[in-house]
Amino acid sequence: MRPYWLDQALKNQSDTPCPPLRQNTRADVCIVGGGYTGLWTAIMLKEQNPELDVVIVEADICGAGASGRNGGCALSWSAKYFTLERLFGQAEAVRLVKASEDSIRAIGDFCRQYAVDADYRLDGTLYTATNRAQQGSTDAVVAALERNGINSFSRCPLPDLQRMAGSTRHIEGWFSPAAASVQPGKLVRGLRRVALELGVRIYEGTPMTGLEQGLPATINTPGGQVVANRVVLAINAWMARAFPEFSRSVAIVSSDMIITEPRPDLLERIGLTSGVTVLDSRIFVHYYHNTPDGRIMLGKGGNTFAYGGRILPVFDQPSPYKGLLRNTLAEFFPDFADVDIAATWNGPSDRSVTGLPFFGRMGASGNIFYGFGYSGSGVGPCHMGGQILSSLVLGVDNPWTRSPLVQGPLGHFPPEPIRYLGSLMVRNAIRRKEHAEDHNLRPRRLDVRLAKFAAAAGKSDKG
Template sequence: MRPFWLQQALEQESEALCPPLTGDQRCDVCIVGGGYTGLWTALMIKEQAPQLDVLLIEADICGAGASGRNGGCALSWSAKYFTLARLFGTAEAVRLVQESERSIAAIGEYCAANGIQCDFRMDGTLYTASNLAQMGSTDAVIAALTQQGINSFQRLAVEQVQRLAGSTRHLEGWYSPAAATVQPGRLVRGLRRVALQRGVRIFEGTAMTGLEHGAPVQVRTQRGTIKADRVVLGMNAWMARAFAQFERSVAIVSSDMVITEPCPELLREIGLDSGISVLDSRIFVHYYHNTSDGRLMLGKGGNTFAYGGRMLPVFDQPSPYLPLLRESLSEFFPALAEVPLAASWNGPSDRSVTGLPFFGRLDGQGNVFYGFGYSGSGVGPCHMGGQILSSLALGLDNPWTRSPLVKGPLGLFPPEPIRYLGSLMVRNAIRRKERAEDRGLRPRHLDVRLARFAAAAGKADKA
């Protein structure tokens, strides 16, 4: 059984699966990876250079990775402003925040123009505090955004926050209209359909088994070899496994989700009658939104860590944290405590050291490009990733190809086993700290100090 979003999308899809690649192929651009990054890149290349032969391979089916199983929250980089400014300077930070907001609107416009029925609802997002310790945690970044003239958030009265969020757990909140929610499986499968219509050749069930630099580049698969003038690698969490040089660039960690059976009347009663997304201010954030068919989806990041970047079997199974998610759902929404759950799932997220994706030229080559490290918040930024990678593949000189995002990884995690053991130590400290704060208690000093390691790595930015 596929994760809920992807399974629902496949059940409503009439298109046949694309066949695996067999035999040798030649193309102008080969894209490896059939998620948001690969598909947006393919579509943007075709828009700018329709004469190019673009071939895309996907190890499973398009959307089988993070693109078909994420939380469906399309968020901007506004809350990451401090990280952006620290890494890239004020001017580029301002540009990237603005571009991230433009990308969200552009996704909706593209879906409307191309008949992609993915429940795109640009109803905004609400960043909240769900306990006293979280209050004020958003004030500094809002002040900085305001100073730069790019703030889209407004503070709401607590009564309005609780009404919009559908829960009295929230003690304060900032609302921005520059955000959307989607049914992620329908979005990725819709992009696949449009790519096929635009002439992109897609081969599903076709994993890359090797890559040989040259002119042309050779991409090897089990049943054939692709010779391409340019190659784009959009494999996200799987990059660390495929290329040893990236093993320490990301940490593979799960985000776990549950979704209820339809309960539209109850959702209307508690006030969740729009597509707004709600996120609290803990390090491993709670996030939730309703769906157009009257369900409530709730997720929480930072649960299962993978040793050495491995793809664990649990990533393709129901969430092992189901009791924790069910408890959180009941605490936020007592009225939904008895509503049955339709599904739970999780998946691997490629967390970078900075909490931001990075892009570059593989091994310094001028015809093999990559981008990954979305750190659990790629629904909106993958559209920016498509702009970056299509610009690189087309050899353009523009703000995307000149951006410091294209300098590769901006930090490394410690080697194993230090990374894995340290991740578990920090995760458990964060859990103890936030459990104490939820109870109105003062957390242990050691737990507070350990939790700062996650904040220093960019994980405290809101998804």
């Protein structure tokens, strides 16, 4: 059974599966991975150079990974401004916030240009507080954005906030119009269609079994080889297992989601009638938005952690946190307490130390490129990733190829078992801290200190 978004997209589109690779072939560029990053990169390469021979090899079907099962919240990097400034300096931080907002709009432009029906709605986002401890948590970053002339947020009066968000749980909030919601499965399958129309050769059911570096490089698969002048590795959470040098660059953690049966009448009653995305101010946030057919999708990150970067079987199963999510749904929306849940699912998120993706080159030949570490917030930034990787492949000199984002991972997690045990310790401290705050109690000092390890990179696990 496919995750809900991808399952719906496959039912609504008459896609013919691309056959697996069954022979040896040559290409100018071989992209490993048929999700957002790989498909955006392929499309941008073909748009800039239609004569380029681009091949994608995908282990399953395009969108089977995170791209077809995320929360559908296309958000900018505004909330990450302090992390960006600390790592890259003021000028680059300002540029990246602007570029991230441009990517949100560019996804909508792409959908209109190529007639991709991805339920794209540029209706903005709300960053909210749902208890007293969360109040004021967005003030400092909004002030910093304002000082730098890049602020798109405005404080919402309480009645407007609760009407827009559809819930009285929210007691404070900031609204930005620079965000969108999408149906992730429809978007990734739309990208696949456009890539094929532009002449990209896609081989589905074709896992990479080995990579021989050199000029050219060789990608080995069960049915044949792709010999390519340049290679792009766009396999996200799977990089940690495929390439040992990246095993400590990310931690693999789930984001879990539920979606209700359609009840447009109830959405009208509670006021959640736009495509606005809503996030609270927890470390592993609650996030939600409605769908055009009258459902509510609600999710929460930071639940299942994988030992040693393994992609666990649970990531391809219904969420084991259905009960927790169901209770949260009822707390936010009492009117939906008795509405049936249509589906639950989860998936692996490749969380980096900084909460930001990173890009770079592998090997001595300099012709193998990679990008991953989106940290549960990739719907919008994957478009930026496509710009970065296509620019690196083409060898152009532009702000993307000069960006410090292309310097590889900017930090590493401890080795196992310290990483796994530490992740569980921090996760459980966060749970205790936020449970206390929800009940207006003072959390334990140790829990607050441990939670800061996860809070350093800002909001995460919602896209």
